[in-house]
Amino acid sequence: MLSKRPYLVPAFYDWIVDQGHVPHLVVNAGADGVMVPTAFVEDGHIQLNIGPNAVRDFHMDRSGISFEARFAGQPERIYVPMHAIRAIVDRDTGQGATFPDEPGETFPDAEGASAPMHPEKPTAKKGAHLRAVPDNGADQAIDETTTNEKTGRSDRSPDDDDPDDPPPGGGGKGGPSLRVIK
Numbered sequence: 001m002l003s004k005r006p007y008l009v010p011a012f013y014d015w016i017v018d019q020g021h022v023p024h025l026v027v028n029a030g031a032d033g034v035m036v037p038t039a040f041v042e043d044g045h046i047q048l049n050i051g052p053n054a055v056r057d058f059h060m061d062r063s064g065i066s067f068e069a070r071f072a073g074q075p076e077r078i079y080v081p082m083h084a085i086r087a088i089v090d091r092d093t094g095q096g097a098t099f100p101d102e103p104g105e106t107f108p109d110a111e112g113a114s115a116p117m118h119p120e121k122p123t124a125k126k127g128a129h130l131r132a133v134p135d136n137g138a139d140q141a142i143d144e145t146t147t148n149e150k151t152g153r154s155d156r157s158p159d160d161d162d163p164d165d166p167p168p169g170g171g172g173k174g175g176p177s178l179r180v181i182k
Contacts, residue, residue: 001102001104001105001106002105002106002107002108003082003083003099003102003105003106003107004099005082005083005085005099005107006062006063006082006107006108007062008088008097008099009060009065009082009085009088009097010060012088012096012097013050013060013088016088016090016096017051017052019090021090021091021092021093022049022051022054022090022091022092023049023050023051023088023089023090023091023096024047024048024049024050024088024089024090024091025047025048025050025065025080025085025087025088026045026046026047026085026086026087026088026089026098027045027046027047027048027080027084027085027086028044028045028084028085028086029041029044029045029046029084030044031081031083031084032081032083032084033064033079033081033083033084034079034080034081034084035077035078035079035080036048036076036078036080037071037076039071039072040071045086048069048078048080049069049091050065050067051091054069055067055068055069055078056068056069062082062107062108063081063082063107063108064079064080064081064082065078065079065080065082065085066078066079066080081107082107083105083107085099086098086099086100087099
């Protein structure tokens with residue numbers, strides 16, 4: 001039977017982060033494929049802060065979790081396969097889920113097949129990349145909206161309004177800004 005961990009761990013992670021709290025993993029450090037600093041292992045387990053402010057290059061899929069974190073000031077590359085996760089908890093409230101081993105439990109790989117993933121090949125998400133563009137006053141040339149001089153209202157329709165559009169003037173204090181261009 002497929003394990004519940006690959007489905008529940010991301011759900012609990014999102015729930016904890018959405019509350020503004022800090023998610024922690026309890027990991028079986030002796031499990032196959034686990035890459036953690038052994039100096040911080042206690043009684044065969046390690047507790048990892050996986051909050052967005054504590055890690056870099058965080059990636060979670062059905063096969064495991066990988067990220068970079070600092071331990072005693074030294075950066076370490078971490079990989080935790082799903083089968084090694086014993087619990088995910090909210091550091092602030094203690095709420096979360098524990099995962100005992102179940103007989104016949106199988107773990108899907110990143111593509112959905114039931115197979116373990118090899119830790120030396122953690123995959124990175126491919127997605128959109130953002131680039132800072134200096135604000136050189138070109139907003140007027142790019143912005144297609146015009147303002148009616150009598151009413152001071154824009155000729156943009158309500159459908160054109162995007163709550164994610166940045167305010168005019170760029171990133172403030174002369175810094176770079178990001179802008180949604182339709």
